[in-house]
Amino acid sequence: MADIEEIKGTLHSWYIQNKRHLPWRETTDPYFIWLSEVILQQTRIDQGLSYFNRFIDAYPNVKLLADASEDDVLKLWQGLGYYSRARNLHHAAKTIAHEFEGIFPSDYKCIIKLKGVGEYTAAAITSISFNLPYAVVDGNVYRFISRLFGIDIPIDSTNGKKLFKELASEMLDKKDPGLHNQAMMEFGALQCTPQKPNCQECVFNETCMALKENKIDKLPVKQGKIKIKHRYFNYIILTGKNHTYLQKRTKNDIWRNLFEFPVVETEQKTEIDQVLKEIDRFTEVTNNTELEVSTWQKQVLSHQHIHYRFIQLKQTEEKPGTENLIRVDKKDIFKFAVPKPVEQKLTQLGWV
DNA sequence: AACTCGTGGGT
DNA sequence: TACCCAAGAGT
Known part of the structure; x- marks a missing residue:
């Protein structure tokens, strides 16, 4: 040597x-x-x-x-x-x-x-x-x-x-x-x-x-192997003519302090009806029409695979939710830091 | 000390 | 496809 x-x-x-x-x-x-x-x-x-x-x-x-x-x-x-x-x-x-x-x-x-x-x-x-x-x-x-x-x-x-x-x-x-x-x-x-x-x-x-x-x-040798956890996010897009709602992720979890649509996390790919019951947390479903559901997609992270979809509810009558929802004009959404799946959806919707 | 935290490129 | 890995740090 x-x-x-x-x-x-x-x-x-x-x-x-x-x-x-x-x-x-x-x-x-x-x-x-x-x-x-x-x-x-x-x-x-x-x-x-x-x-x-x-x-x-x-x-x-x-x-x-x-x-x-x-x-x-x-x-x-x-x-x-x-x-x-x-x-x-x-x-x-x-x-x-x-x-x-x-x-x-x-x-x-x-x-x-x-x-x-x-x-x-x-x-x-x-x-x-x-x-x-x-x-x-x-x-x-x-x-x-x-x-x-x-x-x-x-x-x-x-x-x-x-x-x-x-x-x-x-x-x-x-x-x-x-x-x-x-x-x-x-x-x-x-x-x-x-x-x-x-x-x-x-x-x-x-x-x-x-x-x-x-x-x-x-070489080099690595010993550690990570275990992947699967999670299922149902993003709820509540929209009116010119606005929607966002939430801040404040917990000690992925994407901490970033913003996203209100989310219903489930143990697996749950039926829509099951998720809709949870949506009452945010607003009254009966006042919403035109329900639009996306297919499941997947975001791969280091230790987690996030399976996610978007459930869009077009409000005919505005009903602000009870859980720290931030009412955001669509034209202002670009100001918020959002995780990749949300960014892609916003782009697809033409809101950013 | 093992586990967690994103996203994208390469094979 | 599924896996590896990338100028690591905090807990």
């Missing part, structure tokens, strides 16, 4: 030649680095890039983000998923504005205390923005290191996390930790890819243990 210094040099050169040009690589401002790192958590660059640009456009500095409303921040985050990131981002912005006078903290211990900033993000910000020697360990780094050294300890085990963090720290180039960390991740993302990496043209194809032992497709 080549020594660590040689590996670092090879990686460094590879990065200089192959790195992608991205907006957050044009700056070391910790606000922009932080924003990009939170957006990119569990998210591909292709998916997050436009969100980054919209956020720095809407909130050019941390104070402006802190002064925004959570509803507005969530609206800008709509479609990106893992909405706790947006809520925590906003919360942390307020912390920085109020406790640090709007100046982004520069040491690891302060940064990692911010909501939504864990070990990975704290290491990324401190190394890239402040040139501090903290090694990042993300999915790319796990994959690259496990293959390079032929390590089959599960990356999602306690021992595995500890070992990979130690190895990443050993490999870290303390003279340029920011460049090194980004090189590790970029290499994992572009060269040492999850499926079918091009090992023939890899700069480490003579040092990589996994390639030598023909174990590329077996």
Whole structure:
């Protein structure tokens, strides 16, 4: 095996030649680095890039983000998923504005205390923005290191996390930790890819243990397997000529603090009549005509499959419900952050 | 420490 | 199709 210094040099050169040009690589401002790192958590660059640009456009500095409303921040985050990131981002912005006078903290211990900033993000910000020697360990780094050294300890085990963090720290180039960390991740993302990496043209194809032992497709090892839960949402669209009703999801559940049509959740695909009984919670069915029911569709989440359909009831006589329904003019619906199934329905209806 | 939180792309 | 995975964090 080549020594660590040689590996670092090879990686460094590879990065200089192959790195992608991205907006957050044009700056070391910790606000922009932080924003990009939170957006990119569990998210591909292709998916997050436009969100980054919209956020720095809407909130050019941390104070402006802190002064925004959570509803507005969530609206800008709509479609990106893992909405706790947006809520925590906003919360942390307020912390920085109020406790640090709007100046982004520069040491690891302060940064990692911010909501939504864990070990990975704290290491990324401190190394890239402040040139501090903290090694990042993300999915790319796990994959690259496990293959390079032929390590089959599960990356999602306690021992595995500890070992990979130690190895990443050993490999870290303390003279340029920011460049090194980004090189590790970029290499994992572009060269040492999850499926079918091009090992023939890899700069480490003579040092990589996994390639030598023909174990590329077996590394890294993951032990955890998630169990999928099925849920059934009957969305009730109550409409008048120019309005409808929305609710805010305030429980500790998926899509927390996003808006949606009032929903009747059932154990399975229930008969319409059964659901209609529940609708009396919202309004009186007898005053509604023209019932329109969509087919079932499915939204796949990490741990859940949400089966959903829309039951549209056109009201001839307005009867506001009893359960915190928000009466919304159709022309104002675009202001609300909504989950993907609702967004698609709104688009189909031509309301957004 | 296991579980939960979205969405989209690739095979 | 069904599965994997993606610049992880909070509880």
